[in-house]
Amino acid sequence: MSLDLATTRRIAKLARIGLDDQEIEAVRAQLGGILGWIEILDEVDVEGVPPMVGTSVTTTLKPREDVVTDGNCQDKVLSNAPDREGPFFTVPKVVE
Amino acid sequence: MxxxxxxxxxxxxxxxxxxxxxxxxxxxxxxxxxxxxxxxxxxxxxxxxxxxxxxxxxxxxxxxxxxxxxxxxxxxxxxxxxxxxxxxxxxxxxxxxxxxxxxxxxxxxxxxxxxxxxxxxxxxxxxxxxxxxxxxxxxxxxxxxxxxxxxxxxxxxxxxxxxxxxxxxxxxxxxxxxxxxxxxxxxxxxxxxxxxxxxxxxxxxxxxxxxxxxxxxxxxxxxxxxxxxxxxxxxxxxxxxxxxxxxxxxxxxxxxxxxxxxxxxxxxxxxxxxxxxxxxxxxxxxxxxxxxxxxxxxIKQTLPELPDEKRARFQKDYGITAYDASVLVAEQSTADFYEKVAKGRDGKSAVAWVTGDFFAALNRTGKSIEESPVSADSLGAMLDLIADGTINGKIAKEVLEEMFETGEAPIEIIDRKGLRQVTDTGAIEAAADDIIGKNADKVEQYKGGKDKLFGFFVGQVMKATAGKANPAIVNDILRKKLDG
Known part of the structure; x- marks a missing residue:
């Protein structure tokens, strides 16, 4: 399947990735290739098979108890922040 | 609409x-x-x-x-x-x-x-x-x-x-x-x-x-x-x-x-x-x-009684109106408080006191029901004292205010301040005679058809007894003296 340019631009915009015209064409071709490869799955007959979301049909979510076991690691949390201010992350002003 | x-x-x-x-x-x-x-x-x-x-x-x-x-x-x-x-x-x-x-x-x-x-x-x-x-x-x-x-x-x-x-x-x-x-x-x-x-x-x-x-x-x-x-x-x-x-x-x-x-x-x-x-x-x-x-x-076994069920039960068990019941169940703490007061007592009089003078006192003092200096048991005890004739409703308002201030039990306040209801008919009769004697003109007007003046006589007798007279007895005595 081939991906059109408008859809590719939309995907880039949603991912907040800026691409020029040359780059967008390259990405369009790459994504199209990935989609084509995924489409091989369409050859499998899944008639009557309920949709599954994981590789296991027998395993379910394992819960944990409601206990505070984490957090209190402000320095670690902020360690990769490119522009931190006191205890805060900062970002260019966003007011919606 | x-x-x-x-x-x-x-x-x-x-x-x-x-x-x-x-x-x-x-x-x-x-x-x-x-x-x-x-x-x-x-x-x-x-x-x-x-x-x-x-x-x-x-x-x-x-x-x-x-x-x-x-x-x-x-x-x-x-x-x-x-x-x-x-x-x-x-x-x-x-x-x-x-x-x-x-x-x-x-x-x-x-x-x-x-x-x-x-x-x-x-x-x-x-x-x-x-x-x-x-x-x-x-x-x-x-x-x-x-x-x-x-x-x-x-x-x-x-x-x-x-x-x-x-x-x-x-x-x-x-x-x-x-x-x-x-x-x-x-x-x-x-x-x-x-x-x-x-x-x-x-x-x-x-x-x-x-x-x-x-x-x-x-x-x-x-x-x-x-x-x-x-x-x-x-x-x-x-x-x-x-x-x-x-x-x-x-x-x-x-x-x-x-x-x-x-x-x-x-x-x-x-x-x-x-x-x-x-x-x-x-x-x-x-x-x-x-x-x-x-x-x-x-989990279902552990669910509390929910507001709708509680409201219906309050109406049924305590004989109160849908409106009163919904006011009480608005907060669980209020409902619990009411229920303690009402249990084994007259539900209607309990709701009148809880949502009336009691709420007013909470508002006045800026306190929540959890911080109330008057407990449900204490308010209940006061209701008992009204029911058994120890105090009348008017004096009870005064007692409740004092309870809010001092946190004392109602009976202590009543005894300390001498607020017991006067049920001694002799004392009430003497007060009534005195008022009738002093207001001959009003007695004339009353007998001439100004029925409304009856309230004036009741008020004067209550005043003369510092509000402690049993209102029912006052009424009886005045009826006898004025209408008889």
Whole structure:
């Protein structure tokens, strides 16, 4: 399947990735290739098979108890922040 | 009386559905072990999962699941034994992972019902479409710096229940009644504290308008309204705006809007071109959530008596009106207090005292019922003293005030201040004779047909006995002397 340019631009915009015209064409071709490869799955007959979301049909979510076991690691949390201010992350002003 | 708005082209009705985000009461977050306590040092209650670090895996909090089931049972809703988590993708600074873990196609709770009461005494059922679990986002502060927004992730990952109603609401009053009732149920269940000021309960409001008998027209969503009063205002203002557009020959665009309570208007938050495209897909980190019916049944056993049931029982057991009962059950603490006072006593007189002089004294002293210096037992003891004739109702008001000030038991106050009711007919007769003797002119007028003057004589005798005379005996004696 081939991906059109408008859809590719939309995907880039949603991912907040800026691409020029040359780059967008390259990405369009790459994504199209990935989609084509995924489409091989369409050859499998899944008639009557309920949709599954994981590789296991027998395993379910394992819960944990409601206990505070984490957090209190402000320095670690902020360690990769490119522009931190006191205890805060900062970002260019966003007011919606 | 149904609610409508008059336009230039006729009468319009409104259609409203509410999406309420209710913060789940739990110690730790939905998928991480970080604390949920409100008001902590910024970014201190954040795990590497909440901060979206690579390679971190979410693990679901059993208590949050239980709270959702509990709420579902309280809303008389279908509990889905298998549900799933999906990623809702959007890019914003309060969301470090770039997606919110939510439940899209398979929510944990299905359809349910909330019954609301309206001012005219009627009731209506508002349908619940679904309830699902999801993560809260972080908090942005825009006023700390001219060019930057500050990000605090303490709230990121805290469990929310999104409770979606059917578009069954037809007036601002119904929207208010629905939110109050929902908050009441959540508080009774102890699954959400319902505190709208702290943001632990917020509403998105879907509004459209139509002429009677029409199908639905385009709706707008007003995001994040944080008080019941604002929800009611926003509905009316938004409906009025839409009517103006339709009547001018325009089209209402389906869009997301913000309510500005200062300006009294709603305005567009995002145009259609920028509308979110969430690209939901199943979260590959999380397997299906499967719960056992036996566990659901166990939770059901622990549900408290809910407001509707309590109200009905109060009316039946204590013989009080629907209105009084709904005032009492509004808060569980009030209902418990009343029940202690009323048990084994006259329910009607108990409700009159609790919602009358007792509430007034709480208001005057700015205290909550939990902080009341007068306990339910103590108020009950005072009611007993009225019932057995130790004091009359008028003196009781004075005693109650004193109880609020000193915290003393009523009988101590009565004895200390000598407030026992005078039932000695001799003393009352002497006082009556004295008053009649001093007011010969009024006696003449009374006998001449001015019946209203009877009240004057009663008042004077009560005054002469410092309010302590038994009013029934005073009445009897005066009747005999004046009419006989």
């Amino acid at each position: 149904s609610y409508t708005l008059e336009g230039n082209t006729g009468t319009w009705e409104i259609v409203v559905g509410l999406e309420v985000h209710a913060q789940v009461i739990s110690k730790s977050k939905l998928f991480s072990g970080a604390s949920t306590v409100f008001g902590g040092e910024p970014n201190s209650q954040v795990s590497l999962i909440d901060a979206g670090f690579p390679g971190m895996l979410p693990v679901i909090n059993q208590t949050c699941v239980e709270q959702a089931v509990r709420t579902g049972l309280g809303l008389k809703a279908r509990i889905n034994l298998e549900s799933r988590f999906d990623r809702k993708n959007y890019f914003y600074a309060d969301l470090p992972t770039g997606y919110q873990i939510s439940q899209f196609e398979h929510p944990i709770i299905g359809t349910g019902i909330v019954e609301i009461e309206l001012a005219d005494g009627s009731t209506r059922e508002i349908g619940i479409t679904r309830l699902h679990l999801e993560q809260d986002a972080g908090k942005l502060m825009h006023d700390q710096d001219p060019k930057r927004s500050f990000v605090d992730l303490n709230r990121a990952g805290v469990a929310l229940m999104e409770i979606v109603s059917e578009p069954d609401i037809r007036s601002p009053e119904e929207a208010g009644a629905y939110l109050r009732k929902l908050r009441q149920i959540l508080r009774y269940l102890e699954t959400c504290d319902g505190n709208m000021e702290e943001g632990s309960m917020r509403a998105d409001v879907n509004v459209s308008v139509r002429k009677a008998g029409e199908p639905m027209r385009t709706r707008c969503e007003i995001k994040n309204v944080n008080s019941i009063r604002f929800v009611m205002q926003a509905i009316e203002i938004e409906a009025t705006r839409q009517i103006e557009i339709w009547e001018a020959g325009g089209e209402v665009d389906q869009e997301t809007r913000l309510f500005d309570p200062h300006k009294g208007e709603t305005r567009a938050l995002r145009s259609k071109a920028d509308a979110h495209d969430y690209r939901y897909f199943p979260d590959p980190d999380l397997l299906p959530l499967v719960i056992e019916q036996s566990w659901v049944d166990q």
